Amino acid sequence: MRTPIYHGWRVVFCAFAVAFFGWGLGFYGPGIYMVALQQRHGWPTAFIAAAITLYYVAGAALIAGVGRAFERFGPRRTVAAGAVAMAAGVTALPQLEAPWQLPIAFLAMAAGWAAMGTAAVNGMVAPWFERRRGLAVSLALNGASCGGVVMAPVLVALVADLGVGLALPVASSAMLVLLLPLVAAVLRPRRADEHDGGCGRPPAARAAPDLPWSTRATMRTMAFVTVSLPFALGLMAQVGLLTHQVALLSPALGVVGAGWAVSLTTAAAVAGRVGLGFVVDRLDVRRVSAANFLVQVAGVACLAGGTRPLLIAGCLLFGLGVGNLITFPGLIVQREFPAAHFARVVGLVVAVNQFAFAFGPGLLGLLREWTGGYGAALGLCMALQAAAAAIVLVRPR
Known part of the structure; x- marks a missing residue:
């Protein structure tokens, strides 16, 4: 049957x-x-x-x-x-x-x-x-x-x-x-008799107490700060860089080449998200998130190199982490917050992240205008992602 x-x-x-x-x-x-x-x-x-x-x-x-x-x-x-x-x-x-x-x-x-x-x-x-x-x-x-x-x-x-x-x-x-x-x-x-089965470590959120909801109290917790702040910083750098990617790559690769490089970045994002998706439920999501930020730091460093091989390698490395930056916060929330509060906490985290990345393209654009190139902008992206990697490893009590 x-x-x-x-x-x-x-x-x-x-x-x-x-x-x-x-x-x-x-x-x-x-x-x-x-x-x-x-x-x-x-x-x-x-x-x-x-x-x-x-x-x-x-x-x-x-x-x-x-x-x-x-x-x-x-x-x-x-x-x-x-x-x-x-x-x-x-x-x-x-x-x-x-x-x-x-x-x-x-x-x-x-x-x-x-x-x-x-x-x-x-x-x-x-x-x-x-x-x-x-x-x-x-x-x-x-x-x-x-x-x-x-x-x-x-x-x-x-x-x-x-x-x-x-x-x-x-x-x-x-x-x-x-x-x-x-x-x-x-x-x-979902009905009570429906379950996904499978294997892997059960999420910690199931054991967390279902405390009364308070937006202000939630946003003051170390757990919230250490999941919202790092991904806000990472997404500010990521969205800013993706917005300026064609302008950054065109002088060396040409407009058509830059378009193909953007496609490579997107393809790498899909591969990175799917590949980690099969194993992330058995891993420490905070450590994986830190590693993801550092891979993007390496990618931005390659983009700063300016040569064709380094630009392609930079797009590939940076792209591998792109999709995961919007996947990991929910997985951390699942393990560290009460299950009854999941949707609200994720909504708050995403709101903080979006407010931050809304200013990423403008900030990188201003740096380019002030300095006459993308060197300072890329340096800022690496600094933001390195800080994100450090903050996400801070574990709440």
Whole structure:
């Protein structure tokens, strides 16, 4: 008799699809929207970039409430509402007539980004897995990388072929048509008789006491500080570097070569996340996180070398750690916080991380303008990641 597929793996597939569209439209899309809106309306690039920064900051504030939304309304309603908000914001962008309307559209997108981002993916998958949560979350969050690999070039092609006025509504409508039925059919509460089985060390969170929830008290604990701060520093460096990667690589590799190098970085991110996903549930996640930061330090050091072989090696090493920076925080929270507080704690951690990385691209850009090159910016990235590696090893009592 054939063993039925555990429903949790269907949830993983659904979360993969949510991450695919969430990152495709909400993370990789804004850079494409900025160019298209500047060409369509002639608005200053600095103004559009400021609106995008507002988008990330507003998203950070909203992400902090995702855990409570999941508890009150459930993942199905929360994610569906987020997808509709994302589609509404993206569809509205080419219809805008005045610059003051742009922040409004991005605020709608921010609500969608919050309900389709890292905190939401963890909130969907975590209740279904205990012993194999690391693998499940890693597989689900690969949708984020695939969103960059697939959605970014598709958006560029649609804008080129259809024009931005038609391309963005088509892309957002396709997301709703494909995603909403999947969310409605798959996302449901886990029954008491459903379990993931598998092997590996049980998460420590199951033995933690279910204390009353307090946001302020949680954020003051050493456990929270040593999981939120290092990944905030690491993501500030990571997102800043990824934003400037083409500009950094183009002088040595050319625009086409830089594009291939970016693809190599993304492919390495998928490989790094999947490879660690199969074993991370049996490892000390804090030590693995520190090693991950140090691998990225080595990658940035290679990028600072400037020669073609070092640039390629730098993209590969840096990429191996890219995906894990959004996977590891949830795994640490799982082991060190009460299970009943998982969704809220992850929401707070992701909110802190996003608030930090929203300023990464601008900070690296300012350093480049002040110094006339990327040397100082790369040095800052290495310092941030080295500090993150040290902080994440500080264990709470």
